[in-house]
Amino acid sequence: MIRNLxxxxxxxxxxxCGGGSFDAPATVxxxxxxxxxxxxxxSDGTVWAWGSDDFGQLGTNVQWIPFAIQPTPLQVRGxxxxxxxxxxxxxxxxxxxxxxxRRDGTVLAWxxxxxxxxxxxxxxxxxxxxxxxxxxxxxxxxxxILDRVTAIAAGWNHSLAVKDDGTVWAWGSNFWGQLGDNTYxxxxxxxxxxxxxGSGTLSDVVAIAAGPFHTLALNNDGTVWAWGSxxxxxxxxxxxxxxxxxxQVSGPDGIGCLDNVVAIASGMLSxxxxxSDGTVWxxxxxxxxxxxxxxxxxxxxxxxxxxxxxxxxARDEHSMALRDDGTVFAWGRGDNGQLGNPTVPYEAxxxxxxxxxxxxxxxxxxxxxxxxxxxxxxxxNDGSVWGWxxxxxxxxxxxxxxxxxxxxxQVLFPAP
Numbered sequence: 001m002i003r004n005l006x007x008x009x010x011x012x013x014x015x016x017c018g019g020g021s022f023d024a025p026a027t028v029x030x031x032x033x034x035x036x037x038x039x040x041x042x043s044d045g046t047v048w049a050w051g052s053d054d055f056g057q058l059g060t061n062v063q064w065i066p067f068a069i070q071p072t073p074l075q076v077r078g079x080x081x082x083x084x085x086x087x088x089x090x091x092x093x094x095x096x097x098x099x100x101x102r103r104d105g106t107v108l109a110w111x112x113x114x115x116x117x118x119x120x121x122x123x124x125x126x127x128x129x130x131x132x133x134x135x136x137x138x139x140x141x142x143x144x145i146l147d148r149v150t151a152i153a154a155g156w157n158h159s160l161a162v163k164d165d166g167t168v169w170a171w172g173s174n175f176w177g178q179l180g181d182n183t184y185x186x187x188x189x190x191x192x193x194x195x196x197x198g199s200g201t202l203s204d205v206v207a208i209a210a211g212p213f214h215t216l217a218l219n220n221d222g223t224v225w226a227w228g229s230x231x232x233x234x235x236x237x238x239x240x241x242x243x244x245x246x247x248q249v250s251g252p253d254g255i256g257c258l259d260n261v262v263a264i265a266s267g268m269l270s271x272x273x274x275x276s277d278g279t280v281w282x283x284x285x286x287x288x289x290x291x292x293x294x295x296x297x298x299x300x301x302x303x304x305x306x307x308x309x310x311x312x313x314a315r316d317e318h319s320m321a322l323r324d325d326g327t328v329f330a331w332g333r334g335d336n337g338q339l340g341n342p343t344v345p346y347e348a349x350x351x352x353x354x355x356x357x358x359x360x361x362x363x364x365x366x367x368x369x370x371x372x373x374x375x376x377x378x379x380x381n382d383g384s385v386w387g388w389x390x391x392x393x394x395x396x397x398x399x400x401x402x403x404x405x406x407x408x409x410q411v412l413f414p415a416p
Contacts, residue, residue, distance in 0.1 A: 025416040027383030033315060033372030034093030035156070036393045040073060040385055040411075045087045047100055048073040048413065051395030055096040056132035057111035059085070063132060071394030071401050072412045076100075079108065081133040093372070094154035095212070100134065105148045107161055108134035115157045116188035117172030119146070123188050137161075140169070142189040155210035155266075161190065166204040168193040168217055176213040177244030178228030184244060193217075196225070198245040211266030211314075217246065222260045224249040224273055232269050233292035234284035240292060249273070249283070254293040267314035267332075267371075274312045279305055280321055287317075287332050287347045297321075300329060302350045315371035321351065326365045328354040328378060336374040337406035338389035354378070357386070359407045378408065385411040 026044035033039070037051030037058060049058035053068040059076035062068060076085045085108070090101040097111030097118060109118040112130045116123040120135050121142030137146045137159075146169065151162040158172035158179060169190035170179035177184055181191045182198035193202045202225065207218040214228030214235060225246040226235040233240055237247045238254030249258045249271075258281065263274040270284035273294065281294040288295070297306045306329065311322040318332030318339060329351035330339040340354035340363065354363040354376075363386065368379040375389025375396060386408040387396040394401050397411035 028379055028385050028413075029383075030091060031368055031370045031377045031379050031385055032091040032093045032098075033370040033375070033377050033395075034098060034154070035095045035316070035373035036395055037093060037098070038370075038372065038375075038377060038387065038395050038397055038411075039091045039093050039098060040413075041088055041091050045089070045103065047076040047085050047088050047091060049076050049098070050074065050397045050411070052096075052393035055112035055130040057093075057096050057098050059098060059110040059132070059134055061133050069394040069401055071391075071399045072397055073414070076110075077133045079134055079136065085134055090152055092152045092154040092159075092210075093370075094159065094210075095156040096130075097154065097159070099137075099152045099154050099159055101149055101152045101161075105150070105164070107137040107146050107149050107152060109137050109159065110134045115173035115186045117154075117157050117159050119159055119171040119189055121189040123186070137171075138189040140190050140192065146190050151207055153208040153210040153215070155215065156212035158210065158215075160193075160208050160210055160215060162205050162208055162217075166206070166220065168202050168205050168208060170215070174244075176229040176242055178210070178213055178215050180215060180227040180244065180246055182245045193227075194245045196246050196248065202246050207264060209264045209266040209271075211271070212268055212316075214266060214271070216249075216264045216266055216271055218261055218264050222262070222276070224258050224261050224264060226271065232285035232290055234266075234269055234271055236271055236283040236292070236294055238293040250293040252281075252294055252296070258294050263312055265312045265314040265319070265371075267319060268316045270314065270319070272312045272314050272319055274309055274321075278308045278310070278324070280309050280312060282319070286319070287349050297331075298350050300351050300353065306351050311369060313369045313371040313376075316373045318371060318374075318376070320354075320369045320371050320376060322366055322369050326367070326381070328363050328366055328369055330354055330376065333374075336390035337404045338371075338374050338376050340376060340388045340406070340408055342406040354388075355407050357408050357410070363408055375405075377411075385413075387411055 236249035
């Protein structure tokens with residue numbers, strides 16, 4: 001297995017000075033961002049959501065209300081709306097749907113089900129096909145349930161899971177081949193991702209990332225594979241060709257293959273990789289340009305290279321990187337404040353530091369980051385969550401709507 005520098009947040013166990021356990025209020029240990037909604041995982045395994053809820057993507061059992069908005073976090077309900085969701089270890093947010101990985105290796109989904117992205121082996125081609133509470137993702141062919149899952153990812157209209165045997169499973173929209181099963185057919189239940197060339201199956205995968213129309217997979221040997229839309233180089237194989245099965249991401253200038261990778265992220269038309277030396281590489285179309293093979297991300301101000309990075313995130317048209325000192329850098333579109341730096345009015349072609357609340361200093365003591373459609377989230381080491389960017393759907397979580405926050409504001413969770 002490769003050495004993973006990324007910060008993995010799942011459960012927290014608090015131990016007293018004498019070695020015995022003690023009770024403490026649940027705190028946030030992970031964040032995820034959909035296009036217009038946000039998710040948080042607490043240390044007790046519960047899930048909280050805020051933002052747009054017009055297709056049930058918050059999972060709070062609110063029936064269909066056009067343009068429904070929830071500007072502060074609410075707790076996600078349990079299966080069939082009974083009680084509250086618990087025992088969760090990871091989250092993923094799509095365009096209008098959400099995924100949760102439970103500690104027993106099963107997966108739950110809620111929100112819009114167009115193209116079968118919920119994975120419960122049903123789909124109707126209308127705006128009313130959605131789930132307002134979590135439902136179980138079915139097993140392959142719609143038989144049983146999907147289990148032994150270790151990682152999940154959500155694109156705009158498709159979903160993915162990695163099993164403990166390193167295989168990858170995908171469901172939902174497949175218009176661009178983003179499911180990777182060597183077809184262009186939508187899947188209402190998980191289908192196995194094919195191997196390179198469309199034969200066999202992809203294996204030895206340890207992480208996945210989903211853009212709107214393409215998918216990435218990280219192999220345990222540090223190499224990266226990609227499939228789906230590749231028209232602007234987002235597959236990184238030194239071509240502008242789409243693929244319905246995995247192709248290997250090339251090395252810089254299209255020579256060899258990208259290796260020593262420990263984390264991956266997918267934006268709208270671009271892809272990111274974090275190497276074990278703390279450097280970041282990008283390919284596809286972004287404010288940095290259009291590249292068909294990986295290019296190293298430069299440092300702040302265009303000087304040197306971006307380094308000492310421990311986590312990356314990308315969504316739509318902006319990207320973020322978390323440094324080992326707890327500070328955050330961002331680049332790409334910034335016209336809605338999603339870079340967290342109001343000195344950049346429209347876009348940043350090189351990484352800029354995310355400023356602190358009120359624009360004072362820089363944002364610091366950060367443990368995890370998540371990029372949404374036009375906003376960003378960060379988890380601090382005190383368990384607080386901070387958001388910035390576009391907030392017309394309440395996705396910032398500070399109780400406001402129709403406002404742009406160009407520097408971080410605190411997400412307002414209910415008092416414990």
